Amino acid sequence: MAKTIPADSVGLVGPELIHFDEPLVLRSGSVINDYDLMVETYGELNADKSNAILICHALSGDHHAAGYHDAANEKEKPGWWDYCIGPGKAFDTNQFYIVSLNNLGGCAGSTGPSTINPETGKPFGPDFPIITVRDWVNSQARLADHLGIEQWAAVIGGSLGGMQVMRWAISYPLRLRHAIIIAAAPKLSAQNIAFNEIARQSITSDPDFHAGRYHDHDTYPKRGLTLARMIGHVTYLSDGAMRDKFGKDAIKGNFGRDLRTGKLNFSYEVDFQVESYLQYKGESFSGQFDANTYLLITKTLDYFDPAVDFDSDLSKAFAQSNCKYLVISFSSDWRFPPERSKEIVNTLLKAKQQVSYLEVEADQGHDAFLLPIPRYINALKSYLGCVAAEFDEQFDEKIDAQPEDQGEHPNAG
Amino acid sequence: MAKTIPADSVGLVGPELIHFDEPLVLRSGSVINDYDLMVETYGELNADKSNAILICHALSGDHHAAGYHDAANEKEKPGWWDYCIGPGKAFDTNQFYIVSLNNLGGCAGSTGPSTINPETGKPFGPDFPIITVRDWVNSQARLADHLGIEQWAAVIGGSLGGMQVMRWAISYPLRLRHAIIIAAAPKLSAQNIAFNEIARQSITSDPDFHAGRYHDHDTYPKRGLTLARMIGHVTYLSDGAMRDKFGKDAIKGNFGRDLRTGKLNFSYEVDFQVESYLQYKGESFSGQFDANTYLLITKTLDYFDPAVDFDSDLSKAFAQSNCKYLVISFSSDWRFPPERSKEIVNTLLKAKQQVSYLEVEADQGHDAFLLPIPRYINALKSYLGCVAAEFDEQFDEKIDAQPEDQGEHPNAG
Numbered sequence: 109m110a111k112t113i114p115a116d117s118v119g120l121v122g123p124e125l126i127h128f129d130e131p132l133v134l135r136s137g138s139v140i141n142d143y144d145l146m147v148e149t150y151g152e153l154n155a156d157k158s159n160a161i162l163i164c165h166a167l168s169g170d171h172h173a174a175g176y177h178d179a180a181n182e183k184e185k186p187g188w189w190d191y192c193i194g195p196g197k198a199f200d201t202n203q204f205y206i207v208s209l210n211n212l213g214g215c216a217g218s219t220g221p222s223t224i225n226p227e228t229g230k231p232f233g234p235d236f237p238i239i240t241v242r243d244w245v246n247s248q249a250r251l252a253d254h255l256g257i258e259q260w261a262a263v264i265g266g267s268l269g270g271m272q273v274m275r276w277a278i279s280y281p282l283r284l285r286h287a288i289i290i291a292a293a294p295k296l297s298a299q300n301i302a303f304n305e306i307a308r309q310s311i312t313s314d315p316d317f318h319a320g321r322y323h324d325h326d327t328y329p330k331r332g333l334t335l336a337r338m339i340g341h342v343t344y345l346s347d348g349a350m351r352d353k354f355g356k357d358a359i360k361g362n363f364g365r366d367l368r369t370g371k372l373n374f375s376y377e378v379d380f381q382v383e384s385y386l387q388y389k390g391e392s393f394s395g396q397f398d399a400n401t402y403l404l405i406t407k408t409l410d411y412f413d414p415a416v417d418f419d420s421d422l423s424k425a426f427a428q429s430n431c432k433y434l435v436i437s438f439s440s441d442w443r444f445p446p447e448r449s450k451e452i453v454n455t456l457l458k459a460k461q462q463v464s465y466l467e468v469e470a471d472q473g474h475d476a477f478l479l480p481i482p483r484y485i486n487a488l489k490s491y492l493g494c495v496a497a498e499f500d501e502q503f504d505e506k507i508d509a510q511p512e513d514q515g516e517h518p519n520a521g
Numbered sequence: 522m523a524k525t526i527p528a529d530s531v532g533l534v535g536p537e538l539i540h541f542d543e544p545l546v547l548r549s550g551s552v553i554n555d556y557d558l559m560v561e562t563y564g565e566l567n568a569d570k571s572n573a574i575l576i577c578h579a580l581s582g583d584h585h586a587a588g589y590h591d592a593a594n595e596k597e598k599p600g601w602w603d604y605c606i607g608p609g610k611a612f613d614t615n616q617f618y619i620v621s622l623n624n625l626g627g628c629a630g631s632t633g634p635s636t637i638n639p640e641t642g643k644p645f646g647p648d649f650p651i652i653t654v655r656d657w658v659n660s661q662a663r664l665a666d667h668l669g670i671e672q673w674a675a676v677i678g679g680s681l682g683g684m685q686v687m688r689w690a691i692s693y694p695l696r697l698r699h700a701i702i703i704a705a706a707p708k709l710s711a712q713n714i715a716f717n718e719i720a721r722q723s724i725t726s727d728p729d730f731h732a733g734r735y736h737d738h739d740t741y742p743k744r745g746l747t748l749a750r751m752i753g754h755v756t757y758l759s760d761g762a763m764r765d766k767f768g769k770d771a772i773k774g775n776f777g778r779d780l781r782t783g784k785l786n787f788s789y790e791v792d793f794q795v796e797s798y799l800q801y802k803g804e805s806f807s808g809q810f811d812a813n814t815y816l817l818i819t820k821t822l823d824y825f826d827p828a829v830d831f832d833s834d835l836s837k838a839f840a841q842s843n844c845k846y847l848v849i850s851f852s853s854d855w856r857f858p859p860e861r862s863k864e865i866v867n868t869l870l871k872a873k874q875q876v877s878y879l880e881v882e883a884d885q886g887h888d889a890f891l892l893p894i895p896r897y898i899n900a901l902k903s904y905l906g907c908v909a910a911e912f913d914e915q916f917d918e919k920i921d922a923q924p925e926d927q928g929e930h931p932n933a934g
Contacts, residue, residue: 238788298763298795302755305796306748308789313744315728331726335719339752342715350711375651376721376816380823382711383718403789410793442855 111182116194118150118201121175121187125217128250132212138237145251146171146210146217150193151201153255158499160257161199161492162248162284163189163208164265164272166477167340167405168397170216173208191480198489199264203496207255212247213239213404221320221400233400234320241268241412245275249283261495262286266477267444268405271412274452278414281430286495288488290436291477293448294422294455295413300443303343304406307336311399320400333399334390341389346440346473354381426459433463434491436484438476464491524595529607531563531588531614534600538630541663545625551650558664559584559623559630563606564614566668571912573670574612574905575661575697576602576621577678577685579890580753580818581810583629586621604893611902612677616909620668625660626652626817634733634813646813647733654681654825658688662696672696674908679703679890680857681818684825687865691827694843699908701901703849704890706861707835707868708826713856716756717819720749724812733813746812747803754802759853759886767794839872846876847904849897851889877904 113119129142148171153160163173165188174193178184187208193199199206210218213236221236228235252260263276263284270292277287293300311317314332318325345353418424433456437449446467456463468484470476476484526532542555561584566573576586578601587606591597600621606612612619623631626649634649641648665673676689676697683705690700706713724730727745731738758766831837846869850862859880869876881897883889889897 234789297760298767298793299755299758299760301793302751302763302795302799305793305799306751306755309748309751309800310723312789313748314726335722335726335748338715338719338722342712342719345712347710347712350715354711376647376725376820380711380714380718382715386715386718387722407789 111176111179111184113176116196117186117190118175118194120179121148121150121172121177123148123171123177123217126251126254128247128254130250132243132247132250134237134243135240136238140212140219140237143212143219143247144217144223145212145219145247146214147251148172148174148187148208149255150174150206150208151204153205153257154499156499157257158259158261159203159496160205160207160252160255160260162252162260162263162276163193163199163206164244164248164263164269165208165211166265166267166269167402167409168393169269170214171208171210171218172216174206188478192485192488198485198492200489200492200496204261204492207251207257209248209251211239211244213244213401213408215398215401220398221404222323222398231323233323236400236404238407238411239404240408241271241275241414242279244408245272245279248272248276249280252283258283260284260286261499262288262492264288264290265292266290267292267474268409268412271409271414274414277429277431277433278425281428284431285498286434286491287429287431288434288436288491289449289452291438291441291444291449291474292452293444294415294451296410297448301410303339304410307339308403308406310335310339311403317399320403322399329399330391330394333394333397333402334387336390336402337393337397338386338390341386343443344474346442346471348440348471349473349475350382352471354385422455423458426456426461429459429461433461434487435463435465436477436487437465437467438470438472438474438481438484439467440471441474441476443474524589524592524597526589529609530599530603531607533592534561534563534585534588534590536561536584536590536630539664539667541660541667543663545656545660545663547650547656548653549651553625553632553650556625556632556660557630557636558625558632558660559627560664561585561587561600561621562668563587563619563621564617566618566670567912569912570670571672571674572616572909573618573620573665573668573673575665575673575676575689576606576612576619577657577661577676577682578621578624579678579680579682580815580822581806582682583627584621584623584631585629587619601891605898605901611898611905613902613905613909617674617905620664620670622661622664624652624657626657626814626821628811628814633811634817635736635811644736646736649813649817651820651824652817653821654684654688654827655692657821658685658692661685661689662693665696672698674912675699675701675905677701677703678705680705680887681822681825684822684827687827690842690844690846691838694841697844698911699847699904700842700844701847701849701904702862702865704851704854704857704862704887705865706857707828707864709823710861714823716752717823720752721816721819723748723752724816730812733816735812742812743804743807746807746810746815747800749803749815750806750810751799751803754799756856757887759855759884761853761884762886762888763795765884767798835868836871839869839874842872842874846874847900848876848878849890849900850878850880851883851885851887851897852880853884854887854889856887 132140172187173189174187210216213220215222221232225232263273265273270289273287273289311332314329316327317329415422437446453465545553585600586602587600623629626633628635634645638645676686678686683702686700686702724745727742729740730742828835850859866878
């Protein structure tokens with residue numbers, strides 16, 4: 109029996125593996141001779157290719173942002189940003205052509221540490237070069253070329269995705285009209301880097317890591333990756349969100365009591381719900397994510413510094429951009445708190461850029477950017493409505509400019 | 522050549538190992554037949570034994586709170602709260618008799634997982650029972666008996682030390698006049714427990730842990746304990762404190778650049794100062810602390826719940842206390858933030874207790890309680906000046922009450 113797919117879903121979708129055979133020179137100086145990107149698209153590209161939106165994913169995201177892959181699987185969850193993407197949704201697929209990819213170095217189909225190195229016939233593993241946000245954006249620009257998209261209507265991303273958006277605006281000023289930067293920061297703080305480094309050390313100190321060559325040893329650093337994800341996960345949630353999740357009294361645990369007998373049962377076993385929750389989250393993540401990719405992407409985060417070519421003055425970097433900006437932050441996000449988003453906003457203003465800013469009151473911490481919070485979604489919907497109106501206007505202008513006897517609908521082309 | 526010891530230091534001190542041979546029944550139901558506590562004292566106990574202060578240490582603290590152990594070692598650092606304890610200091614040894622101990626289960630001389638189990642001739646290791654804050658306070662009450670101290674002038678502690686102070690006030694209402702609770706919380710939050718659990722898993726997943734019997738395997742879970750401490754350390758510092766420590770631009774790292782050549786040098790090696798700092802802190806800690814004690818004390822923290830016998834109503838617990846309170850918090854402490862101290866204060870007020878509260882503006886995070894911040898130290902000094910005035914008054918009253926011909930100085934007794 110086929111499952112029921114909601115009417116406002118993009119429905120069944122299939123990713124496409126796109127091959128690029130022009131060598132990509134990375135920021136580090138390394139070269140990737142050829143590579144694949146796993147891509148999904150939703151909606152239709154209009155005739156003048158002005159309605160395309162690029163979605164940039166964060167640490168654990170991938171190309172599967174909306175819809176379903178398997179008509180038969182009743183339990184399948186939709187893509188990670190499904191509540192935003194679809195007919196009539198904030199990223200309205202009746203108006204926009206949405207492009208979502210798994211970034212280079214990822215582990216969901218695009219070329220990365222877990223794909224086969226053609227030179228050795230084995231997974232790249234630790235030989236895969238370090239990728240920066242700039243490298244990602246360069247590879248995404250090639251993807252745009254491949255799709256025939258000269259200019260994105262908008263580039264959108266949260267967290268690490270927001271960093272890619274900033275890099276797009278700086279590196280390719282003429283190739284996007286709107287930059288939507290959500291729950292991001294202009295650069296990592298020492299605390300951010302510290303948590304990343306602890307996560308990396310959790311992985312690399314797992315005896316099953318084998319200096320990244322776990323494939324060769326037919327093993328996997330599951331414990332280390334589980335720990336790394338647990339650390340990450342705590343930083344994605346606010347203290348308040350955890351309190352809400354685990355009972356109003358901070359912890360809905362047994363405080364060492366056997367709940368049936370009421371007797372004390374102190375032990376080193378997991379006995380608070382928050383512990384088993386994190387353990388579950390960590391383990392389920394470690395079962396589907398590549399440890400080398402985790403190391404790679406946390407380093408990508410650490411190295412992000414869009415001001416590096418501009419005497420460390422981010423306003424100089426932004427000054428060369430040519431798009432409009434929307435910056436969104438969440439009140440309880442302590443990984444990339446509102447103060448960091450305001451740094452971006454203030455720097456944009458200093459660079460005389462046009463920017464809108466919204467701080468959403470939300471108790472869910474950094475995770476909020478992935479959640480269907482009405483004020484947030486409504487703001488995205490409203491902003492993108494204006495973005496759509498712009499290319500509708502262009503469309504109207506073109507119609508007006510055409511000779512009356514050639515009044516064919518451009519979308520027919 | 523003997524080193525120069527500052528004039529306001531308590532000088533050279535020596536710890537004393539005190540044996541207790543009456544069995545201690547623990548909260549868990551386990552029994553410790555006999556045990557040792559490592560104790561240091563500073564100042565002199567007055568004749569009516571009214572000038573004693575008990576200092577309760579936090580996770581990584583011990584009995585050595587002030588002064589020096591080694592006259593010959595020029596590099597020796599003084600005790601961990603030295604700037605507070607000494608002649609003329611906040612805890613003025615000219616007025617007070619200060620008692621500081623290594624808690625039961627610790628690893629600085631008191632009976633704990635790393636001391637020899639007389640039944641097996643080997644270290645207790647994981648067989649050492651789980652200790653609660655209440656157990657500590659019961660053992661401290663026996664120490665008070667041993668020292669002949671019926672009532673403490675004050676019991677003082679920060680972080681986990683502050684939790685011991687609360688337990689003293691509730692369990693032994695007649696045995697203290699002042700409770701000074703610094704940078705603490707009435708109970709751990711889910712986030713606090715989460716970080717503790719991740720630290721524990723770092724230790725227990727180290728292959729050198731051997732289920733806690735690393736002594737038997739002649740090894741030590743150094744990597745796991747280093748990681749655990751790194752996690753802890755990040756939560757002790759504020760984001761701002763880390764920014765200040767590692768350069769105004771958040772990170773004084775090379776961002777992947779070789780600082781001599783300016784060339785890019787991306788790698789998985791440590792390349793930010795914050796990473797090497799944490800690594801150093803973690804490793805130096807792991808070289809001197811017992812992993813089983815770390816597990817034990819984090820569980821002690823998790824299980825702390827002074828309201829447990831009072832229908833989870835902490836105000837009922839406090840209602841039976843009989844001392845005055847001083848509660849201090851630090852503005853940038855996100856491990857036990859000011860909101861948690863205010864919970865204590867509000868609950869004390871509900872319980873009709875007398876409480877003073879100070880929130881110190883300080884950028885150093887949770888670590889602030891261990892640092893010589895003038896406003897903080899001055900507040901302690903001022904408060905303890907009033908505490909000293911009380912027993913001076915008692916002293917004056919006693920003098921007044923004595924027949925004139927027996928006017929011997931009470932301290933002579």
